[in-house]
Amino acid sequence: MNFLSLFVLVPVLTITGILFTRDLKGARLVSAVGMGIQLLLAVFLVLYYLSIRGAGNLHEMVLTADYSWYPSLNIHYFVGVDGIAVAMIALTAIVIFAGVFASWQMEFLSREFFISLILLATGVFGFFISLDLFTMFLFYELAVIPMYLLIGIWGSGPKEASAMKLTLMLMGGSALLLVGILGIYFNSAPNGGAYTFNILQIAKIHMPIAAQRFFFPLTFVGFGVLAALFPLHTWSPSGHASAPTAVSMLHAGVLMKLGAYGCFRVAIYLMPQAATQLAWIFIILTSISVVYGALGAIMQKDLKFINAYSSVSHVGLILFALLMLNKISMDGAILQMISHGLVTALFFALIGMIYGRTHTRDIREMGGLMKVMPFLAVTYMIAGFASLGLPGFSGFVAEMTIFVGAFQHSDLFHRVASVIVVSSIVITAVYILRVVGKILLGPIKNEAHLHLKDATWSEKLSTITLVIAVVGIGILPLWLSDTILNSLHPIMERLTAYLH
Amino acid sequence: MDFRYILLMRHEILLLVVALIILMVDLFTSGEKKTYLIKFSLVLFALSMLIGFLPVKPGVLFGGAFQGNALTDLFKDILNMAVLIVFLQSDGYLKKAENAEKIGEFFVLIILTLLGMDFMVSSGDFLTFFVGLETASIPIAGLVAFDRYKSRSAEAGVKLILLSAISSGVLLFGISLIYGATGSIYFSDVAKNITASPLIILGFIFFVSGMGFKISLVPFHLWTADVYEGAPMNVTAYLSVVSKGAAAFILTIILYKVFKNVTELWETALYALAVLTMTVGNLFALRQDNIKRFMAFSSIAQAGFILVGIMGTGSLGMTSVVYFILIYVFTNLGAFGVASAISNASGVETISGYNGLYSTNPKLSLVMMLALFSLAGIPPIAGFFGKFFLFTSAGSKGYFILILIAVLNATVSLYYYLMVVKAMFINKNNHPIPYFRSSNFMRLSLLLCVVGMFFIGFAGDIFEYIMSVSHLLF
Numbered sequence: 001m002n003f004l005s006l007f008v009l010v011p012v013l014t015i016t017g018i019l020f021t022r023d024l025k026g027a028r029l030v031s032a033v034g035m036g037i038q039l040l041l042a043v044f045l046v047l048y049y050l051s052i053r054g055a056g057n058l059h060e061m062v063l064t065a066d067y068s069w070y071p072s073l074n075i076h077y078f079v080g081v082d083g084i085a086v087a088m089i090a091l092t093a094i095v096i097f098a099g100v101f102a103s104w105q106m107e108f109l110s111r112e113f114f115i116s117l118i119l120l121a122t123g124v125f126g127f128f129i130s131l132d133l134f135t136m137f138l139f140y141e142l143a144v145i146p147m148y149l150l151i152g153i154w155g156s157g158p159k160e161a162s163a164m165k166l167t168l169m170l171m172g173g174s175a176l177l178l179v180g181i182l183g184i185y186f187n188s189a190p191n192g193g194a195y196t197f198n199i200l201q202i203a204k205i206h207m208p209i210a211a212q213r214f215f216f217p218l219t220f221v222g223f224g225v226l227a228a229l230f231p232l233h234t235w236s237p238s239g240h241a242s243a244p245t246a247v248s249m250l251h252a253g254v255l256m257k258l259g260a261y262g263c264f265r266v267a268i269y270l271m272p273q274a275a276t277q278l279a280w281i282f283i284i285l286t287s288i289s290v291v292y293g294a295l296g297a298i299m300q301k302d303l304k305f306i307n308a309y310s311s312v313s314h315v316g317l318i319l320f321a322l323l324m325l326n327k328i329s330m331d332g333a334i335l336q337m338i339s340h341g342l343v344t345a346l347f348f349a350l351i352g353m354i355y356g357r358t359h360t361r362d363i364r365e366m367g368g369l370m371k372v373m374p375f376l377a378v379t380y381m382i383a384g385f386a387s388l389g390l391p392g393f394s395g396f397v398a399e400m401t402i403f404v405g406a407f408q409h410s411d412l413f414h415r416v417a418s419v420i421v422v423s424s425i426v427i428t429a430v431y432i433l434r435v436v437g438k439i440l441l442g443p444i445k446n447e448a449h450l451h452l453k454d455a456t457w458s459e460k461l462s463t464i465t466l467v468i469a470v471v472g473i474g475i476l477p478l479w480l481s482d483t484i485l486n487s488l489h490p491i492m493e494r495l496t497a498y499l500h
Numbered sequence: 501m502d503f504r505y506i507l508l509m510r511h512e513i514l515l516l517v518v519a520l521i522i523l524m525v526d527l528f529t530s531g532e533k534k535t536y537l538i539k540f541s542l543v544l545f546a547l548s549m550l551i552g553f554l555p556v557k558p559g560v561l562f563g564g565a566f567q568g569n570a571l572t573d574l575f576k577d578i579l580n581m582a583v584l585i586v587f588l589q590s591d592g593y594l595k596k597a598e599n600a601e602k603i604g605e606f607f608v609l610i611i612l613t614l615l616g617m618d619f620m621v622s623s624g625d626f627l628t629f630f631v632g633l634e635t636a637s638i639p640i641a642g643l644v645a646f647d648r649y650k651s652r653s654a655e656a657g658v659k660l661i662l663l664s665a666i667s668s669g670v671l672l673f674g675i676s677l678i679y680g681a682t683g684s685i686y687f688s689d690v691a692k693n694i695t696a697s698p699l700i701i702l703g704f705i706f707f708v709s710g711m712g713f714k715i716s717l718v719p720f721h722l723w724t725a726d727v728y729e730g731a732p733m734n735v736t737a738y739l740s741v742v743s744k745g746a747a748a749f750i751l752t753i754i755l756y757k758v759f760k761n762v763t764e765l766w767e768t769a770l771y772a773l774a775v776l777t778m779t780v781g782n783l784f785a786l787r788q789d790n791i792k793r794f795m796a797f798s799s800i801a802q803a804g805f806i807l808v809g810i811m812g813t814g815s816l817g818m819t820s821v822v823y824f825i826l827i828y829v830f831t832n833l834g835a836f837g838v839a840s841a842i843s844n845a846s847g848v849e850t851i852s853g854y855n856g857l858y859s860t861n862p863k864l865s866l867v868m869m870l871a872l873f874s875l876a877g878i879p880p881i882a883g884f885f886g887k888f889f890l891f892t893s894a895g896s897k898g899y900f901i902l903i904l905i906a907v908l909n910a911t912v913s914l915y916y917y918l919m920v921v922k923a924m925f926i927n928k929n930n931h932p933i934p935y936f937r938s939s940n941f942m943r944l945s946l947l948l949c950v951v952g953m954f955f956i957g958f959a960g961d962i963f964e965y966i967m968s969v970s971h972l973l974f
Contacts, residue, residue: 182895
């Protein structure tokens with residue numbers, strides 16, 4: 001039994017366990033235990049990974065295991081991780097753990113809720129450990145479909161329409177992706193021999209440039225839909241606004257990063273030549289994402305919509321950084337994935353908790369919440385500061401690195417794009433400070449809000465887990481950054497071969 | 501008589517024997533005892549299915565008119581399993597008072613159509629193929645009109661028999677043109693002499709039109725929804741799975757073996773048919789509320805996906821088609837099983853009638869959801885694997901645009917499958933279908949379907965086995 005496979009096995013066992021429970025108490029207990037184990041495994045994985053690297057193991061991927069699944073098509077269950085994947089797994093484990101506690105009071109069809117939620121997480125974990133395109137795609141689709149039920153059944157507002165829109169757009173993206181993956185497969189042996197889905201093997205060959213040009217956009221857009229690439233981001237605001245708290249956390253926090261990770265690991269890594277040639281198209285689109293998302297956030301009145309647009313902007317920044325195709329900006333991109341994952345999850349958790357008390361998400365109807373629920377208010381501020389990139393929090397490290405990387409390009413096109421994207425920082429500060437000022441500070445606007453209670457223990461546990469991670473990365477960014485930088489070597493070698 | 505004959509034709513002979521026994525027993529039972537006939541027939545058929553699994557060496561009979569090999573045996577076994585599941589699901593329907601007199605007929609007619617299909621699957625020349633096809637078609641018309649006092653059922657029966665006769669005529673005309681051009685009806689001889697001459701092209705067009713009717717490809721699909729709607733639910737299930745599966749299989753064999761030297765010719769035709777079938781099937785399925793009409797258009801769209809797989813040619817194409825049909829059997833029968841159970845218990849056959857089903861009948865809703873997700877191709881359910889390999893097959897020939905059209909169609913199909921899921925799980929209903937317990941046979945059949953849907957995708961060995969027997973063909 002391979003250690004990494006535990007990351008799929010534990011959620012599956014947890015789901016099986018929930019099947020035997022009867023009510024909310026049982027379901028949430030089993031989920032908490034299962035995801036607690038998962039979190040411990042993730043911490044262990046991080047330490048284990050560091051010790052392996054410390055011991056001088058320089059393989060691109062470690063902890064690999066390879067089982068043949070469909071021999072005649074050369075499909076394998078092939079898993080392994082590098083520093084980036086380890087970081088993403090840790091992120092997922094933290095967010096899902098926090099998500100379970102954020103759903104502590106899910107009374108309606110609670111067993112079904114936790115099963116769907118953990119099924120979603122199973123897909124995400126499986127995706128991050130996979131090194132075979134087929135397995136990867138399978139887990140990717142597995143992560144998308146529970147979303148329909150999660151939003152459709154437990155959501156709020158126009159939930160059915162949002163759920164349908166989100167599912168169809170994401171599955172449409174995965175449709176493009178399927179063509180891309182098959183295209184990569186059938187071009188994986190240009191010199192004869194067996195075709196393969198194995199990422200590491202495909203990375204060793206040079207796919208014909210004509211094929212790259214055709215399949216790179218398909219793959220990039222396929223994953224890009226999940227990362228809310230403009231103009232395919234429209235599922236994101238409505239979907240996040242309608243989703244229940246834990247789902248918004250997981251979706252904005254992890255799934256959108258999954259899209260970005262896919263763009264990086266599959267599209268750019270396997271088709272670097274097309275990436276260098278076609279990057280400009282996507283740089284334009286992501287620049288629009290960044291600025292448009294930020295402006296959208298300013299215009300919104302609903303807390304969830306604000307954060308959904310903010311996610312469009314921030315994840316756009318991740319894609320933008322990846323497309324800068326240099327080591328520093330990619331390092332920043334990965335840091336931003338982690339940082340934004342944690343911060344957004346924290347935001348959505350807090351919004352869910354505030355909404356549970358005030359029964360409104362309209363910022364015009366709230367005010368002075370600092371006085372009645374100091375714990376939630378302070379945590380909200382921390383999330384806000386991390387999100388706008390205040391030094392000392394994770395956001396600063398990530399954004400700083402991205403922009404340093406982006407300004408390495410001295411040509412006019414990249415310069416203009418970078419300047420436009422940098423301007424989003426100011427807009428971000430505006431919308432975050434505006435929200436903090438309106439809902440947390442000032443006098444209490446609504447009499448009914450005077451008697452609201454502060455966070456319960458499960459909510460505290462949920463948020464503190466995330467805060468620790470956010471602050472931890474902010475204070476000690478270097479070891480994370482080092483881990484990522486080491487893992488960026490192979491992709492950089494491939495890219496530089498085409499760039500210079 | 502050579503013992504080898506019996507062994508090679510064991511599926512057919514067994515079916516004939518089973519049908520005759522049921523017919524005889526049916527004659528000597530009456531009144532209350534008739535319901536025992538269901539169990540008796542089931543056991544008898546299950547036995548014959550088990551005997552069919554015995555491995556037998558491949559061989560050719562009647563100078564090449566009948567071929568038995570591992571692939572045809574496998575396919576007949578798949579059909580047998582499908583029919584067994586249909587039989588299990590028919591339990592509730594046959595126990596209704598108005599059907600008590602017709603129990604024997606139901607089994608005999610289905611077994612006889614299956615007999616025709618088995619001959620068709622094994623055919624080595626156009627004559628056996630055609631006779632098999634006709635043997636399969638005529639009892640189906642009887643089955644469709646089984647609810648003889650319901651005008652819709654009778655109408656569907658007449659519609660089917662008339663259109664079926666026309667399509668058979670067209671098919672036969674195509675075959676005769678091909679015979680005229682090549683001088684033989686044997687597949688192997690035709691394959692040698694075939695060229696892209698105008699006569700062959702004309703013959704091919706008629707041939708494909710005739711087959712298109714049987715598999716309900718667009719634009720030959722217009723009968724499908726009406727007949728599916730009029731027929732009893734279990735017969736509809738049979739039509740959409742067994743009848744369609746067998747026709748798709750033999751079409752693949754004939755295209756690969758007989759029309760091998762004119763591959764460009766049929767690939768162009770199939771490309772257009774595939775695009776049309778997927779798109780039209782999907783677009784029409786969007787607007788259906790009757791579950792049978794819905795499944796009719798869904799199955800038209802699925803046939804389009806099969807055509808995409810056929811485009812791959814070679815053993816990969818063959819394997820992906822057979823593998824997909826195998827999965828389709830469990831998937832579609834799972835969906836029809838639930839629909840049939842609900843129809844028997846409450847008479848509801850509309851999607852809007854399913855609103856709030858999960859609150860009263862959670863298990864049935866889950867089975868239905870699994871089946872629909874499998875049809876839509878969502879992992880880890882088997883349908884995902886089936887579809888993925890169909891697309892892989894087309895990809896091996898570089899038809900990436902076709903795959904793109906197909907996957908976008910699959911996304912559209914997800915919408916209407918989700919609408920059913922939405923009805924069951926999300927929509928509110930003050931008077932949902934009350935809780936009911938379906939018969940044990942029905943539960944067994946649904947269990948089989950669920951196991952199939954979960955198991956087949958993960959078991960790479962099944963795919964490898966089909967691959968290894970398909971290799972023998974080429």
